[in-house]
Amino acid sequence: MLLIGCPWCGPRGEVEFRYGGQAHIAYPEDPAALSDEEWADLLFMRDNPAGDFHERWFHTAGCRRWFDVVRNTATYELRPDTDHDR
Amino acid sequence: MVGGGGHGLATAYELAKHGITDVAVVEKGWLAGGNMARNTTIIRSNYLWDESAAIYEHALQRWEGLELELGTDLQFSQRGVLNLAHDLGDVRASMRRLHANRLNGIDAEWLGPKEVAQVCPIVNVSPDLRYPVHGATLQPRGGTARHDKVAWGYATGADRLGVDIVEHCEVTGFDVREGRVRGVQTTRGAIRAEKVALVAAGHTSVLAAMVGLRLPLQSHPLQALVSVLFEPVIDTVVMSNKVHVYVSQADKGELVMGAGIDAYNGYGQRGSFHVIEHQMAAAVELFPIFAHARLLRTWGGIVDVSPDASPIIGTTPIDGLFLNCGWGTGGFKATPASGEVFAETIMQGEPPELARPYSLERFTTGALIDEHGAAAVAH
Numbered sequence: 001m002l003l004i005g006c007p008w009c010g011p012r013g014e015v016e017f018r019y020g021g022q023a024h025i026a027y028p029e030d031p032a033a034l035s036d037e038e039w040a041d042l043l044f045m046r047d048n049p050a051g052d053f054h055e056r057w058f059h060t061a062g063c064r065r066w067f068d069v070v071r072n073t074a075t076y077e078l079r080p081d082t083d084h085d086r
Numbered sequence: 087m088v089g090g091g092g093h094g095l096a097t098a099y100e101l102a103k104h105g106i107t108d109v110a111v112v113e114k115g116w117l118a119g120g121n122m123a124r125n126t127t128i129i130r131s132n133y134l135w136d137e138s139a140a141i142y143e144h145a146l147q148r149w150e151g152l153e154l155e156l157g158t159d160l161q162f163s164q165r166g167v168l169n170l171a172h173d174l175g176d177v178r179a180s181m182r183r184l185h186a187n188r189l190n191g192i193d194a195e196w197l198g199p200k201e202v203a204q205v206c207p208i209v210n211v212s213p214d215l216r217y218p219v220h221g222a223t224l225q226p227r228g229g230t231a232r233h234d235k236v237a238w239g240y241a242t243g244a245d246r247l248g249v250d251i252v253e254h255c256e257v258t259g260f261d262v263r264e265g266r267v268r269g270v271q272t273t274r275g276a277i278r279a280e281k282v283a284l285v286a287a288g289h290t291s292v293l294a295a296m297v298g299l300r301l302p303l304q305s306h307p308l309q310a311l312v313s314v315l316f317e318p319v320i321d322t323v324v325m326s327n328k329v330h331v332y333v334s335q336a337d338k339g340e341l342v343m344g345a346g347i348d349a350y351n352g353y354g355q356r357g358s359f360h361v362i363e364h365q366m367a368a369a370v371e372l373f374p375i376f377a378h379a380r381l382l383r384t385w386g387g388i389v390d391v392s393p394d395a396s397p398i399i400g401t402t403p404i405d406g407l408f409l410n411c412g413w414g415t416g417g418f419k420a421t422p423a424s425g426e427v428f429a430e431t432i433m434q435g436e437p438p439e440l441a442r443p444y445s446l447e448r449f450t451t452g453a454l455i456d457e458h459g460a461a462a463v464a465h
Contacts, residue, residue, distance in 0.1 A: 001358045002350070015360050019349035021304070040450040044302035044393045048291035050353040073305075074353045 004078060005069065009062045020056030022046045023068040023081065050074050054081055087111040088257050088270065088293060089286035092122040092233070092418060093410055095240040096425025097285060097432070098249045104433060107248030110279075112272055114256035114289075118237030121287050124355075124387035125418040126310050126332060126344040128323055130167040130228030131192055133460040134183050137443040138396065139190035141423050144440060146227060148422035156239040160231045161337060167228030168197070168206060170326040170372075172217040179459055180223045187225075195224045208319050208375050215371060217329050230323060230334050233418060240425070260297050266405040267297075283408045283432055288353065288388025290411035297404055301411070302393050302449050306347040307357035307386040308415055311365075313379035315339035320373075327459070329368035341379055343369060347389065347415060356386045389414050394454040395461040399428060399444040400437045408432050409446065416461055 002014040028034055053073050058066050068081035087094045090113025098111045129149055131142035153160050171177045187194035199211040202222045211219045241251060259271040269278040284293050288305040316339050325332040330346040345365035348357035362384050370376050392398060392412035399410050410428045427441035448454060
């Protein structure tokens with residue numbers, strides 16, 4: 001089980017969290033202007049690296065807040081996402 | 087062929103059958119050591135949509151003649167596959183799938199709880215369960231095959247026809263010029279090739295990223311487990327999407343069980359223990375006799391899950407580069423058909439009719455083939 005560092009509650013077991021997938025995917029400013037290709041990219045295309053991955057977690061059984069971490073998908077090591085504001 | 091798993095080997099074999107023997111299968115590990123060695127060997131074709139029914143049923147028909155064709159025992163056993171329904175929603179979805187199967191000429195029967203207990207007496211059909219068994223669909227022609235024997239059967243067949251299989255050879259880059267692939271770089275040197283086929287399951291995204299191709303795939307650990315040897319107790323396959331259990335018994339006696347995927351992306355070929363714990367709790371409730379079994383081993387494979395739980399087969403924006411991925415949690419059963427249609431795609435430069443719905447373009451056109459219900463592994 002992953003030990004996940006919630007920025008507000010501290011380290012907690014993975015079962016307390018819900019996974020949110022890739023972080024930093026912004027909702028489009030003008031959705032009506034998107035082409036089909038841009039919609040496909042927004043909805044379906046995701047990075048899938050074997051290495052560092054910026055991802056979102058939701059602390060469902062704790063503070064019920066979203067936060068980002070950087071997790072290495074090969075070693076499963078986690079660190080806080082300091083590259084972006086949480 | 088980048089990837090020496092079941093689908094890569096089957097594709098190479100099919101190409102060689104058509105006389106195309108100037109083929110190298112490169113595998114970064116050992117032959118069929120990825121998901122081909124890690125799946126729970128279940129074969130069935132009871133998928134919902136016409137596109138899926140067509141390709142999975144074609145695969146099942148190929149399985150039915152595969153031992154004769156490859157000239158080797160695959161321990162192919164049509165012992166029947168039960169898909170349990172645990173609430174009204176499940177029953178309705180099962181009925182819908184059953185009728186869709188029948189319209190597509192696929193064998194499908196509905197069993198009530200008592201009939202489930204007749205087919206598989208160790209299932210607890212008591213109404214007192216947290217998730218009681220309301221019934222099940224049965225595909226009598228479904229079953230299992232010995233995964234290692236399938237891999238070695240295809241590898242031997244391909245090798246005999248002149249295909250080169252290169253183990254411990256990892257692709258580290260692609261030679262792409264003027265929009266066309268010219269070959270690959272590997273840890274054992276460069277290989278020139280007119281056509282390059284990616285069939286690397288959970289690692290396909292990593293390869294595609296080397297040529298700047300972004301795919302709608304997320305790689306997740308999927309865990310399975312076996313018990314120590316047990317007396318024969320189950321001579322069919324029982325699957326439950328609701329409580330994340332699918333189980334069969336190997337000829338030697340191990341109970342073979344699978345869990346749902348781990349939620350997070352991962353390439354570690356291992357998952358979190360609570361997923362196994364959850365799976366075991368559900369299995370023991372559904373099959374009380376399993377409380378006597380001891381866990382022998384658990385492991386994880388890396389599955390490439392697509393947004394609609396259907397595969398991606400076809401061409402790419404780069405000439406000469408082909409894709410066969412996204413089989414997610416259920417690729418083993420499709421091996422013979424996957425190899426056949428992918429070989430045709432590579433030969434003709436475009437997918438044959440069976441594979442055409444599975445193009446990468448479907449995520450732009452919106453023509454998704456949503457098989458989350460019939461995939462039978464919770465995503």
